[in-house]
Amino acid sequence: MLSQAAEDYLKSIYKLQEKGGKVSTGVLAEFLNVKPASVTGMIKKLKSMKLIKYERYHGVTLTNAGKAIALEVIRHHRLLELYLFKALGMPWDGVHDEAEKLEHVISEDMEERMDAYLGYPTSDPHGSPIPDKNGVVPKTASIPMTSLQDGQSCVVAEVNDSDSALLRHLGSFNLYPGTRFRVIEVAPFEGPFTIDVAGQQAVIGREVAKHIFVDDIHDT
Amino acid sequence: MLSQAAEDYLKSIYKLQEKGGKVSTGVLAEFLNVKPASVTGMIKKLKSMKLIKYERYHGVTLTNAGKAIALEVIRHHRLLELYLFKALGMPWDGVHDEAEKLEHVISEDMEERMDAYLGYPTSDPHGSPIPDKNGVVPKTASIPMTSLQDGQSCVVAEVNDSDSALLRHLGSFNLYPGTRFRVIEVAPFEGPFTIDVAGQQAVIGREVAKHIFVDDIHDT
DNA sequence: TGTAAAATTTAGTTATGCCTAAATATTTTT
DNA sequence: AAAAATATTTAGGCATAACTAAATTTTACA
Ligand SMILES: [Mn+2]
Ligand SMILES: [Mn+2]
Ligand SMILES: [Mn+2]
Ligand SMILES: [Mn+2]
Numbered sequence: 275m276l277s278q279a280a281e282d283y284l285k286s287i288y289k290l291q292e293k294g295g296k297v298s299t300g301v302l303a304e305f306l307n308v309k310p311a312s313v314t315g316m317i318k319k320l321k322s323m324k325l326i327k328y329e330r331y332h333g334v335t336l337t338n339a340g341k342a343i344a345l346e347v348i349r350h351h352r353l354l355e356l357y358l359f360k361a362l363g364m365p366w367d368g369v370h371d372e373a374e375k376l377e378h379v380i381s382e383d384m385e386e387r388m389d390a391y392l393g394y395p396t397s398d399p400h401g402s403p404i405p406d407k408n409g410v411v412p413k414t415a416s417i418p419m420t421s422l423q424d425g426q427s428c429v430v431a432e433v434n435d436s437d438s439a440l441l442r443h444l445g446s447f448n449l450y451p452g453t454r455f456r457v458i459e460v461a462p463f464e465g466p467f468t469i470d471v472a473g474q475q476a477v478i479g480r481e482v483a484k485h486i487f488v489d490d491i492h493d494t
Numbered sequence: 495m496l497s498q499a500a501e502d503y504l505k506s507i508y509k510l511q512e513k514g515g516k517v518s519t520g521v522l523a524e525f526l527n528v529k530p531a532s533v534t535g536m537i538k539k540l541k542s543m544k545l546i547k548y549e550r551y552h553g554v555t556l557t558n559a560g561k562a563i564a565l566e567v568i569r570h571h572r573l574l575e576l577y578l579f580k581a582l583g584m585p586w587d588g589v590h591d592e593a594e595k596l597e598h599v600i601s602e603d604m605e606e607r608m609d610a611y612l613g614y615p616t617s618d619p620h621g622s623p624i625p626d627k628n629g630v631v632p633k634t635a636s637i638p639m640t641s642l643q644d645g646q647s648c649v650v651a652e653v654n655d656s657d658s659a660l661l662r663h664l665g666s667f668n669l670y671p672g673t674r675f676r677v678i679e680v681a682p683f684e685g686p687f688t689i690d691v692a693g694q695q696a697v698i699g700r701e702v703a704k705h706i707f708v709d710d711i712h713d714t
Numbered sequence: 715t716g717t718a719a720a721a722t723t724t725a726g727t728t729a730t731g732c733c734t735a736a737a738t739a740t741t742t743t744t
Numbered sequence: 745a746a747a748a749a750t751a752t753t754t755a756g757g758c759a760t761a762a763c764t765a766a767a768t769t770t771t772a773c774a
Contacts, residue, residue: 279761299722312762314723319760331722331769361581362607372601379595387582499731519752532732534753539730551739551752 278378281347282306283316284325287336288344296333345409350377350385352398352405355435357388359399366399366450367441400441401432401451401487416487420480422467427456427492434485447476449486456494498598501567502526503536504545507556508564516553565629570597570605572618572625575655577608579619586619586670587661620661621652621671621707636707640700642687647676647712654705667696669706676714 276284286305290297299317303310321328325340336344354373358364364372389395389407396412397403403412416431430453433444448471449455455471467478478486506525510517519537523530541548545560556564574593578584584592609615609627616632617623623632636651650673653664668691669675675691687698698706 277760300720308761309763310722311724311764315761358604362604362611364603364607368603372604375599376596379599381592383584383588384578384582384592387584391582497730520750528731529733530752531734531754535731 276343279316280320280325281343281378283313283320284336284340284344285347285351287326287334288341288348291335296335298333302334342409345405345411347377349405349407349409350380352402353385353388353392353395354380355398355400356392356395356404360392361388366445367438369399370435370438397432397451398435399451400435401430402435416489417491419467419478419483419486419488422457422460422488422491424457424460425494427454427494428488429454429490430486431489432487437485440482440485443482444486447471447474447478449476449478454490496563499536500540500543500545501563501598503533503540504556504560504564505567505571507546507554508561508568511555516555518553522554562629565625565631567597569625569627569629570600572622573605573608573612573615574600575618575620576612576615576624580612581608586665587658589619590655590658617652617671618655619671620655621650622655636709637711639687639698639703639706639708642677642680642708642711643713644677644680645714647674647714648708649674649710650706651709652707657705660702660705663702664706667691667694667698669696674710 283302283306286302287297290301290305299310299313303313306313317326317328317334320326320334320340324337325343326334326336328334351373354376355369358369358372359366395404397414401414401416403414405411414431419428422428430449430451432451433449434440444450453471455469455476458468458470458475460467464480466480467483469476469478503522503526506522507517510521510525519530519533523533526533537546537548537554540546540554540560544557545563546554546556548554571593574596575589578589578592579586614626615624617634621634621636623634625631634651639648642648650669650671652671653669654660664670673691675689675696677687677689678695679688681688684700686700687703689696689698
């Protein structure tokens with residue numbers, strides 16, 4: 275059995291790799307909140323297990339075996355988030371931390387039971403896709419809210435799940451995945467977005483908007 | 495935060511202490527499946543944390559602080575077993591292993607949510623009492639099945655939870671907590687018990703009977 | 715193209731929690 | 745009460761996974 279630490283490394287490499295190909299030691303260290311020297315150590319272990327490809331000073335990428343494990347952990351995480359949300363009524367800003375710990379210890383049987391209970395869902399409470407049993411990730415085609423223009427209407431597709439204060443903030447405007455809103459005004463010089471959510475006006479700063487991804491855009 | 499290993503030591507000391515006061519290094523080692531030398535090491539750590547009382551060569555007992563942690567872990571374990579059983583439909587012979595891992599990882603919030611979902615239960619699927627939030631253990635007054643006589647009728651109160659093959663065996667006779675049965679015959683010379691469970695006859699060996707505890711005994 | 719800055723790796727340390735083998739204390743037996 | 749058997753502790757190691765400080769490699773830029 276792989277250690278929790280190793281699983282978290284693989285999961286993190288997967289996520290970082292999505293955005294930019296090879297993953298450097300420094301970026302991974304930053305992401306995992308450890309020192310670069312520690313990352314070098316774990317990288318060697320993962321390489322010896324053939325879970326990553328690695329050349330000194332040149333970053334890492336997952337092998338197929340490593341990717342399969344990463345996706346399994348991500349599947350656990352997202353199923354758990356949705357399960358805790360739906361079955362135990364946990365708030366959407368609380369499920370991430372709980373899932374972060376549980377993801378490494380649940381059995382395949384428990385995974386399957388949650389999946390069945392939830393009706394084989396394809397996304398978690400923050401809109402992130404849940405990989406299926408075979409590691410196939412449902413396609414999502416959302417764009418960053420920051421690229422929206424005045425007058426456009428759209429649906430929240432996905433939000434960053436790891437900052438619970440941000441999630442509470444979004445919750446206060448009812449900005450959950452599936453919620454439609456319309457851009458009233460984008461303030462100039464990289465300014466905030468004024469939006470309309472179900473008749474209520476809200477002002478969303480750039481920094482917040484960066485963590486929101488949207489879908490189904492219409493000009494109005 | 496206490497390590498998982500330390501939590502398991504405290505839980506084990508609590509359980510062994512229930513039966514026989516002071517807990518010796520060897521008994522604890524046997525129970526935890528580690529070597530006595532490892533136990534000595536952990537004992538020193540737990541003593542330095544003031545969670546146990548200890549004198550070299552003379553065994554350990556829990557302090558109040560240690561007992562509180564032990565009961566908290568046991569509460570997690572038993573709530574989890576019942577939750578997995580009721581909410582996810584896991585078989586009663588599967589919940590122990592799952593709970594053994596989850597017990598160290600769940601938050602107080604999750605504990606409370608499971609407790610509420612289950613309606614503040616007082617016993618787990620194997621009949622063991624669930625300590626309440628304040629560490630108060632519901633009183634149970636069951637006696638070992640091995641002390642039953644011919645013709646006595648009783649109700650299953652509690653069974654040993656950690657041997658899943660044994661649990662499957664008991665399940666095949668419908669011997670769950672709450673099930674009433676009647677002793678038809680106790681074979682002489684420490685022989686097996688022939689019992690009647692809801693009209694069906696079953697033969698239960700001594701070794702199995704040792705792990706069954708009963709209640710509400712009537713002579714018939 | 716050489717040097718300075720930045721990133722990464724190596725070397726050496728720490729803490730946890732397990733192990734085996736040897737030493738020591740306790741308990742039982744004679 | 746001493747010797748033998750049993751239980752426990754100490755001593756020394758190993759694996760994991762972090763850290764700091766120093767050395768090395770890459771990259772950026774003058
Ligand atoms: Mn998450
Ligand atoms: Mn994790
Ligand atoms: Mn159990
Ligand atoms: Mn445990």
